[in-house]
Amino acid sequence: MKICILPGDGIGPEITAEAVRVLEALDLKFEMEEALLGGAAVDATADPYPEATRKLAREADAVLLGAVGGPKWDTLPREQRPERGLLGIRKDLGLFANLRPAVLYPELANASSLKPEVVAGLDILIVRELTGDIYFGQPRGIEVRDGERFGFNTMHYTESEIRRIGRVAFEAARKRNKRLCSVDKMNVLETTQLWRDVMIELAPEYPDVELSHMLVDNAAMQLVRAPKQFDVMVTGNMFGDILSDEASMLTGSIGMLPSASLDANNKGLYEPSHGSAPDIAGQGIANPLATILSVAMMLRYTFGQENAALRVENAVKKVLAQGLRTGDIFEPGTTKVGTKQMGDAVLAAL
Amino acid sequence: MKICILPGDGIGPEITAEAVRVLEALDLKFEMEEALLGGAAVDATADPYPEATRKLAREADAVLLGAVGGPKWDTLPREQRPERGLLGIRKDLGLFANLRPAVLYPELANASSLKPEVVAGLDILIVRELTGDIYFGQPRGIEVRDGERFGFNTMHYTESEIRRIGRVAFEAARKRNKRLCSVDKMNVLETTQLWRDVMIELAPEYPDVELSHMLVDNAAMQLVRAPKQFDVMVTGNMFGDILSDEASMLTGSIGMLPSASLDANNKGLYEPSHGSAPDIAGQGIANPLATILSVAMMLRYTFGQENAALRVENAVKKVLAQGLRTGDIFEPGTTKVGTKQMGDAVLAAL
Numbered sequence: 001m002k003i004c005i006l007p008g009d010g011i012g013p014e015i016t017a018e019a020v021r022v023l024e025a026l027d028l029k030f031e032m033e034e035a036l037l038g039g040a041a042v043d044a045t046a047d048p049y050p051e052a053t054r055k056l057a058r059e060a061d062a063v064l065l066g067a068v069g070g071p072k073w074d075t076l077p078r079e080q081r082p083e084r085g086l087l088g089i090r091k092d093l094g095l096f097a098n099l100r101p102a103v104l105y106p107e108l109a110n111a112s113s114l115k116p117e118v119v120a121g122l123d124i125l126i127v128r129e130l131t132g133d134i135y136f137g138q139p140r141g142i143e144v145r146d147g148e149r150f151g152f153n154t155m156h157y158t159e160s161e162i163r164r165i166g167r168v169a170f171e172a173a174r175k176r177n178k179r180l181c182s183v184d185k186m187n188v189l190e191t192t193q194l195w196r197d198v199m200i201e202l203a204p205e206y207p208d209v210e211l212s213h214m215l216v217d218n219a220a221m222q223l224v225r226a227p228k229q230f231d232v233m234v235t236g237n238m239f240g241d242i243l244s245d246e247a248s249m250l251t252g253s254i255g256m257l258p259s260a261s262l263d264a265n266n267k268g269l270y271e272p273s274h275g276s277a278p279d280i281a282g283q284g285i286a287n288p289l290a291t292i293l294s295v296a297m298m299l300r301y302t303f304g305q306e307n308a309a310l311r312v313e314n315a316v317k318k319v320l321a322q323g324l325r326t327g328d329i330f331e332p333g334t335t336k337v338g339t340k341q342m343g344d345a346v347l348a349a350l
Numbered sequence: 351m352k353i354c355i356l357p358g359d360g361i362g363p364e365i366t367a368e369a370v371r372v373l374e375a376l377d378l379k380f381e382m383e384e385a386l387l388g389g390a391a392v393d394a395t396a397d398p399y400p401e402a403t404r405k406l407a408r409e410a411d412a413v414l415l416g417a418v419g420g421p422k423w424d425t426l427p428r429e430q431r432p433e434r435g436l437l438g439i440r441k442d443l444g445l446f447a448n449l450r451p452a453v454l455y456p457e458l459a460n461a462s463s464l465k466p467e468v469v470a471g472l473d474i475l476i477v478r479e480l481t482g483d484i485y486f487g488q489p490r491g492i493e494v495r496d497g498e499r500f501g502f503n504t505m506h507y508t509e510s511e512i513r514r515i516g517r518v519a520f521e522a523a524r525k526r527n528k529r530l531c532s533v534d535k536m537n538v539l540e541t542t543q544l545w546r547d548v549m550i551e552l553a554p555e556y557p558d559v560e561l562s563h564m565l566v567d568n569a570a571m572q573l574v575r576a577p578k579q580f581d582v583m584v585t586g587n588m589f590g591d592i593l594s595d596e597a598s599m600l601t602g603s604i605g606m607l608p609s610a611s612l613d614a615n616n617k618g619l620y621e622p623s624h625g626s627a628p629d630i631a632g633q634g635i636a637n638p639l640a641t642i643l644s645v646a647m648m649l650r651y652t653f654g655q656e657n658a659a660l661r662v663e664n665a666v667k668k669v670l671a672q673g674l675r676t677g678d679i680f681e682p683g684t685t686k687v688g689t690k691q692m693g694d695a696v697l698a699a700l
């Protein structure tokens with residue numbers, strides 16, 4: 001059981017360190033090896049997804065990623081930006097299924113900008129296609145045409161790409177509340193008309209799951225108006241980028257939200273849903289819980305260790321119940337702790 | 351001063367009727383003529399934007415639209431769906447600048463699903479490019495390639511298209527709180543890298559406006575987390591579709607929000623931000639205020655009648671202060687009225 005550890009940039013190394021301690025404490029004999037991705041890789045090798053990382057990531061059963069990016073690298077040419085590393089590893093490993101839970105922990109209900117009654121008990125799973133769509137579509141670029149600059153990108157999906165992510169979403173819904181909402185913009189985009197058609201074709205294979213469809217603009221509204229109407233949502237790469245971030249923020253505690261990006265054989269890359277937070281990097285105050293919960297997803301999806309996954313998740317719930325909070329989720333009456341103290345508390349609770 | 355009235359579908363005819371009464375009451379000698387758009391046009395002529403409507407809309411100085419669409423027409427071929435009519439008239443009239451205010455009326459603060467302190471005093475203007483982007487990009491379609499269906503669309507912008515909407519947004523910010531946030535996905539999409547480049551190039555012409563940039567996924571989050579950080583937002587057609595709907599819903603009272611879609615000479619199409627609500631059509635209970643406020647935008651932007659615009663807006667504020675509410679914004683302690691009674695009250699308050 002090999003895990004490739006990619007601490008990345010900003011707070012990445014700090015939060016990953018705590019997650020690694022959790023992995024070690026489980027006594028499951030993982031083999032772990034570290035490599036560079038993102039800005040850290042650019043600094044060392046001028047390549048955000050260097051060959052050495054590629055080799056290690058390909059050989060591993062799972063990848064744990066901190067976060068990538070930061071203003072330091074924003075002015076570099078496109079191929080050298082940290083995000084290229086992230087897009088590169090997703091595509092290279094065929095990680096087409098991005099699972100992003102948006103779950104509100106009762107202890108943190110206050111952190112939400114939404115009214116308690118609107119979000120109490122929120123538990124949505126967003127399934128985002130991650131290796132297709134306008135993210136990777138060709139042709140693309142900026143050219144001069146008729147004497148002026150012209151920027152262009154291509155959105156596309158094949159029916160097999162849609163079917164494959166559709167199945168992941170139907171299966172996920174089956175294990176939850178059996179409701180799947182597929183999000184598209186079929187009234188404007190042919191690509192997403194095909195998306196809807198394929199979802200409808202899949203439905204008879206999952207008679208126990210109730211399939212519905214929603215236009216992306218309406219979905220963005222409904223997430224604000226009444227997010228608890230959703231169980232599992234499935235959508236393409238671009239819409240999924242927007243809606244999964246919107247859904248995360250409904251909880252007000254994005255520092256708590258893990259994610260998994262899976263290939264066809266349950267190999268996965270696991271990372272917190274939040275970014276690299278360069279503004280607080282190196283201060284030892286970042287919240288490691290989303291990364292630790294990403295470890296739980298890894299245990300569940302890649303290693304099939306449901307018990308170990310629950311152990312980690314319960315340990316996190318316990319430290320929340322103990323009143324321990326990093327700065328991002330702190331409120332009066334709770335105890336503010338740093339990254340390492342939070343990791344210590346999770347280890348103790350394990 | 352010619353106005354083309356397009357009642358459209360669903361609640362469209364009911365709410366447009368009230369807005370027309372307001373226009374008549376202003377005694378500004380408007381010439382008004384009605385035509386068909388959307389499903390109503392499909393039913394009558396098999397074309398969602400028939401020639402007669404095109405002629406009238408082209409000749410008019412402004413267009414007032416109710417709403418289009420409904421499940422009745424969802425299974426028709428693409429070219430016959432009501433949305434085609436809306437996209438057709440936007441493109442035909444060159445209405446590239448969509449202005450969508452998201453304003454929270456103090457009397458309706460409770461309607462929001464967000465905490466009062468997060469949204470009290472909310473006043474955002476979203477400027478959405480409306481005639482370009484992936485909405486109109488060629489090539490597009492669904493084809494069979496390598497033995498399977500393949501859906502594709504093209505996103506593109508020229509620098510002049512971006513510059514033109516950029517100027518509208520900078521000018522709008524200049525008249526408000528002088529802050530403009532341009533939203534893109536420049537870390538992935540070249541089209542929006544060009545978008546950001548052109549916005550940066552425009553900035554020196556507007557030294558009094560503070561320009562910032564935000565990635566679309568972050569914008570979707572920030573609208574939920576702290577929407578009052580925004581003054582004017584500008585973005586492309588696709589992202590604008592999603593973010594303007596999300597922003598509207600922050601108010602909880604989308605039945606109150608007007609919109610304007612302008613060409614280069616302030617000719618405009620004005621319509622409520624909400625849809626055709628087929629579920630309550632014909633019952634006389636729809637909220638006409640967004641359509642009436644769209645008339646105020648028409649008076650301001652197309653006819654330069656600032657005083658008349660304010661008169662209408664103040665009349666709407668007055669009926670809210672009087673406690674009159676249609677079902678969508680009703681709460682205990684207020685008086686529930688129907689579409690026509692609400693129109694009567696606005697007329698009385700004028």
Ligand SMILES: CC(C)[C@H](C(=O)O)[C@@H](O)C(=O)O
Binds near residue numbers: 083537538
């Ligand atoms: C960093 C960026 C390329 C990435 C994306 O757009 O996919 C990020 O926003 C995410 O959602 O993981």
Ligand SMILES: CC(C)[C@H](C(=O)O)[C@@H](O)C(=O)O
Binds near residue numbers: 187188217433437591
């Ligand atoms: C009906 C649809 C084509 C339209 C759009 O996507 O532009 C609508 O959602 C809007 O925002 O006016």
